[in-house]
Amino acid sequence: MAEAQPQGTGKAAGGRSAQLAHTGLRHGWTTGACATAASTAAYTALLGGEFPDPVTITLPKGQTPSFALAVEELAPGRTAAMAGVVKDAGDDPDVTHGALVRATVRALPAGSGVVFKAGPGVGTVTRPGLPLDVGEPAVNPVPRQMMQEHLAEVARRYGGGPGATADVEVEISVDHGEEIARSTWNPRLGILGGLSILGTTGIVVPYSCSAWIDSIRRGVDVARAAGRRHVAGCTGSTSEKVAVALHHLPEDALLDMGDFAGAVLKYIRRHPVERLTICGGFAKLSKLAAGHLDLHSARSQVDKGFLAELARRGGADEALAGAVAEANTGLAALQLCAAAGVPLGDLVAATARDESLAVLRGAPVAVDVICIDRAGMVVGRAEPRGPGDTGQGSPLR
Numbered sequence: 001m002a003e004a005q006p007q008g009t010g011k012a013a014g015g016r017s018a019q020l021a022h023t024g025l026r027h028g029w030t031t032g033a034c035a036t037a038a039s040t041a042a043y044t045a046l047l048g049g050e051f052p053d054p055v056t057i058t059l060p061k062g063q064t065p066s067f068a069l070a071v072e073e074l075a076p077g078r079t080a081a082m083a084g085v086v087k088d089a090g091d092d093p094d095v096t097h098g099a100l101v102r103a104t105v106r107a108l109p110a111g112s113g114v115v116f117k118a119g120p121g122v123g124t125v126t127r128p129g130l131p132l133d134v135g136e137p138a139v140n141p142v143p144r145q146m147m148q149e150h151l152a153e154v155a156r157r158y159g160g161g162p163g164a165t166a167d168v169e170v171e172i173s174v175d176h177g178e179e180i181a182r183s184t185w186n187p188r189l190g191i192l193g194g195l196s197i198l199g200t201t202g203i204v205v206p207y208s209c210s211a212w213i214d215s216i217r218r219g220v221d222v223a224r225a226a227g228r229r230h231v232a233g234c235t236g237s238t239s240e241k242v243a244v245a246l247h248h249l250p251e252d253a254l255l256d257m258g259d260f261a262g263a264v265l266k267y268i269r270r271h272p273v274e275r276l277t278i279c280g281g282f283a284k285l286s287k288l289a290a291g292h293l294d295l296h297s298a299r300s301q302v303d304k305g306f307l308a309e310l311a312r313r314g315g316a317d318e319a320l321a322g323a324v325a326e327a328n329t330g331l332a333a334l335q336l337c338a339a340a341g342v343p344l345g346d347l348v349a350a351t352a353r354d355e356s357l358a359v360l361r362g363a364p365v366a367v368d369v370i371c372i373d374r375a376g377m378v379v380g381r382a383e384p385r386g387p388g389d390t391g392q393g394s395p396l397r
Helices: 015-023 031-048 141-160 177-181 209-225 237-247 261-270 282-289 304-313 318-325 330-340 344-360
Strands: 071-074 081-086 100-107 114-118 168-174 230-234 254-256 275-281 366-372 378-385
Touching: 031 071, 031 081, 031 100, 031 141, 031 168, 114 141, 141 168, 168 177, 209 230, 209 254, 209 261, 230 237, 230 261, 237 254, 237 275, 237 366, 261 275, 261 344, 275 282, 275 344, 282 304, 282 330, 282 344, 282 366, 282 378, 304 318, 304 330, 304 344, 318 330, 330 344, 344 366, 344 378
Parallel strands: 114 168, 230 254, 230 275, 275 366
Antiparallel strands: 071 081, 081 100, 100 168, 366 378
């Protein structure tokens, strides 16, 4: 388990950190953070002969949690080293809570870099439309980057010099991961054989529905009390960064809405601000465009048939619309349309904006929407529209 970290400094009056503190729920750690800790410990033992326990890592936002090792094994002659960390999901009802995440590290010839391998319980990508190529282990880009950076630091610490990089194979496995994965969307997405190693911040945000919705309301209250006329509801930390970069909003104007788009819209309907920006991943906001107010994968799914109808509206022929309807993921549908010059991202953003205005029911709030991809690139935008403008409600519903 990782050592507990403070949930907030108490300095912020509003914004994401204040929302997190307000819930009173305990953070957890992603499978990506656990894999980073395990691989760092294993490589340290491979080079130095001893496992650090606990092992401390640095997360993308600067937090430095420490993880106790649940298992460790150094092969004779230091040909390989394995370390494992038990995932602690905090107060989040995560199916991977308590799973043992292992990393086995083996040296490779100089210049090989870090090569990732799917061990038992970690899936392999078999269909396009995900942020990894077909055939790759399901270790997502941010966890890969975290591991590469930490392994390079270990290489430098053990005499590799300032510019040293690690030349190793990293095999990530999760005990009982294939069984756990049956409770996830991995099989439907074509990730076969186990779980994905996930996480963009390293932290699992606990989602008690009632506590999180209450924190959204308190975030709106704080923003209004501070005189903020423009707030942004964001689905996560990446979309929050995009909203800040585009609109230069202060922290107390940021609402971490997570999957609860409806909670943001309904509360702002009763407590208006002049402008609301909604920023999030393309797939999540396509659910909002289709009329879903709860964007969680367990309660709403991306409707590719709906995306196909939007694509037709944007000029797609029947062949392209059919391909969109059969796409593996929302991202794959977006890529198909982008290649054909069909602005599916903008269409989703505009329809999500109009659905939001319908929920606001004439409240004096102008809404704009920004869709991003997993890397934080803007893939669709809809300019502000207020209650006096026409076009509220999805034309497809």
